[in-house]
Structures are given as structure tokens and as C-alpha cells.
Amino acid sequence: MPGIIGKKVGMTSVYDENGKNVACTLIQAGPCVVTQVKTEDTDGYKAIQVAFGEKKEKNTSKAMLGHFKKADIAPKRKLVEFRDFEGEFALGDTLTIEKIFEVGEFVDVVGTSKGKGFQGVVKRHGFGGVGQSTHGQHNRQRHPGAIGACSYPSRVFKGLRMAGRTGNERVKVDNLRVLKIYPEQNLIVVSGAVPGAKNSYVIIEK
Incomplete structure (x- = not known):
């Protein structure tokens, strides 16, 4: 190659x-x-x-x-x-x-x-925010909303899409x-x- x-x-x-x-x-x-x-x-x-x-x-x-x-x-x-x-x-x-x-x-x-620095879920993962009424929030635009279940599994799964550092990664096109x-x-x-x-x-x- x-x-x-x-x-x-x-x-x-x-x-x-x-x-x-x-x-x-x-x-x-x-x-x-x-x-x-x-x-x-x-x-x-x-x-x-x-x-x-x-x-x-x-x-x-x-x-x-x-x-x-x-x-x-x-x-x-x-x-x-x-x-x-x-x-x-x-x-x-x-x-x-x-x-x-x-x-x-x-x-x-x-x-x-x-x-891009530290970014929220809307910019980083394309969450819909309040307008699409997804991910558990009802009155806070651009917030991630609920992140886990109740008594089962009583934890947050690895790889859940949340806010964090965006960009500055090796990309191949x-x-x-x-x-x-x-x-x-x-x-x-x-x-x-x-x-x-x-x-x-x-x-x-x-």
C-alpha cells in the first residue's frame, strides 16, 4: 500500500x-x-x-x-x-x-x-433536544435527559452517548x-x- x-x-x-x-x-x-x-x-x-x-x-x-x-x-x-x-x-x-x-x-x-473542545450531546451526537421530546427531559433544551434505568440494571451502560471532548481524532476517508x-x-x-x-x-x- x-x-x-x-x-x-x-x-x-x-x-x-x-x-x-x-x-x-x-x-x-x-x-x-x-x-x-x-x-x-x-x-x-x-x-x-x-x-x-x-x-x-x-x-x-x-x-x-x-x-x-x-x-x-x-x-x-x-x-x-x-x-x-x-x-x-x-x-x-x-x-x-x-x-x-x-x-x-x-x-x-x-x-x-x-x-471542537468539550461539547454537549446536541452538537456531539445530534440529540434532538426539547423539540423532539426525546431522552427524558421536558423543559431543558439541549440537555441529555435520563441516562439509565431503574432497579435493573442499576447502572449506566458503557458507551452511553454523553457530553465530552469532540474532534481531534484520527479520521480516514x-x-x-x-x-x-x-x-x-x-x-x-x-x-x-x-x-x-x-x-x-x-x-x-x-
Whole structure:
């Protein structure tokens, strides 16, 4: 499963071949550098580690400086492993979007969703509130209402939907179509929305 690391630029829209306006996301993907090649003999599994994004040496630990020195590259900010890849890769190889993806194919995008902080049940789980007269409350809008039964089971079941921290979670969106690729600018345009805020790191997988 080859892939590449990118940074979300923002959303826009393009017209497809049928003249339909399609919402899409613009991602600056790569170039990424192979910083480690893992094999079954040395590590117990087969994978490649790729890096993306510049980082100052003063903000990099000595252990990571030595790690990047093996690949003869400057320190990088984001490291990701990819397993089940096709082809042979060597330490220091550069991965670009035109080598991995083609226009028209479908990709999966992984990112960290926007953090919303502590939210109530209406925003977090879509509870109806007083208007729909659900969950036990009768005069308090946006409240959770009753949360458990009586003498049996005499407890609240695990996983009950309640207020709490919302967002800031790893989210994977499947089957986004590659609409356009701009190799000169290292830009890729995929259909639909991608998790995360602008300038956040995302992982694009086949």
C-alpha cells in the first residue's frame, strides 16, 4: 500500500468532464524522502519510512539527527511508515505524486479532525433536544435527559452517548477520486472533504 505525506491547502471546486461542479480539496503532497527501509530479517516486517516537511536542526534531537544523517538528508518534521508496498526502495529515494498516483484513481486520506473542545450531546451526537421530546427531559433544551434505568440494571451502560471532548481524532476517508495532479507544484486535487484544518498533515494512500 504505497502512499505519500502531504499538507492540506484548502478546499475549492472544479468542473468534471460532464460539466458538474465538484467540491474538492487541494493537498500539497511531497516530495517525500525514504528515511528507512525495514525488512523481515532486521525488523520482523517489511515497510518503508518516509519523511516530509522541513525542520530546524536545533529543534531536532540528536537521535533523530543521526537517523536523518544515515539517509543523508536534512531533518524532517513528519515521519510515516507504509507497508505492503510494491517495488524496491532504497535509503534516500524521493517519492513524488506523479510516481504513485494517477488521475481518475481512488485514494484514501488520513488526517486529524478539527478539535471542537468539550461539547454537549446536541452538537456531539445530534440529540434532538426539547423539540423532539426525546431522552427524558421536558423543559431543558439541549440537555441529555435520563441516562439509565431503574432497579435493573442499576447502572449506566458503557458507551452511553454523553457530553465530552469532540474532534481531534484520527479520521480516514475512503475512496476519494484524484481529479487533477500538478507535478511542478507538488499539488494533488481530490474530490470531497479531507479531515483536518488548513496546513495540517495528511496521509494519502492507495
